[in-house]
Amino acid sequence: MNCPYCGYHDSKVIDSRDVNDGIRRRRQCLSCNSRFTTYERLQPASLFVIKKDQRREEFNRNKLLTGIRKACEKRPLPTGTVDKLADDIEAELYRLGRAEVPSAVIGDMVMEKLKSLDHIAYIRFASVYREFTDITTLKQEIDTLVGSQAEIPRPASQLPLLPDEKLGVSAKKRRRSRR
Ligand SMILES: [Zn+2]
Numbered sequence: 001m002n003c004p005y006c007g008y009h010d011s012k013v014i015d016s017r018d019v020n021d022g023i024r025r026r027r028q029c030l031s032c033n034s035r036f037t038t039y040e041r042l043q044p045a046s047l048f049v050i051k052k053d054q055r056r057e058e059f060n061r062n063k064l065l066t067g068i069r070k071a072c073e074k075r076p077l078p079t080g081t082v083d084k085l086a087d088d089i090e091a092e093l094y095r096l097g098r099a100e101v102p103s104a105v106i107g108d109m110v111m112e113k114l115k116s117l118d119h120i121a122y123i124r125f126a127s128v129y130r131e132f133t134d135i136t137t138l139k140q141e142i143d144t145l146v147g148s149q150a151e152i153p154r155p156a157s158q159l160p161l162l163p164d165e166k167l168g169v170s171a172k173k174r175r176r177s178r179r
Pocket of ligand 1: 003004006030031032034
């Protein structure tokens with residue numbers, strides 16, 4: 001980025017901070033010492049999200065971030081965790097190389113990551129995303145979560161080969177793991 005005052009090609013960064021959708025940098029020209037601000041933002045190929053009602057909407061990182069942030073509110077997570085999570089999901093989405101991704105795929109990615117990160121945040125996110133309508137469904141989700149701590153984690157996309165009768169997995173739970 002050339003200096004807007006003298007056109008010199010180099011500047012130093014004197015302050016850098018995260019803003020909603022990128023990084024804001026305060027710069028100082030190495031030639032004339034003028035200060036100016038630049039914004040750095042990812043500009044990927046457009047990705048569309050297929051919503052439940054089949055409408056398409058351009059992928060919006062802020063929206064993803066807001067959802068995760070809300071779920072992680074006041075949880076004892078290190079600074080930057082939420083942003084990193086959103087970054088990881090965004091990167092994964094673009095890595096899929098598809099022009100359109102169902103919103104459920106994104107929701108599932110968030111769920112998977114929150115599950116191993118913070119159980120309260122996971123339940124909060126799930127309660128919005130899964131639209132728990134009553135306390136029973138919510139309790140089932142929590143029971144699954146508590147039960148899963150003892151199990152060896154298995155990728156969500158992978159179905160159990162045999163119904164696990166010893167654990168008495170209910171039909172509801174099985175339906176859940178099939179998502
Ligand atoms: Zn300059």
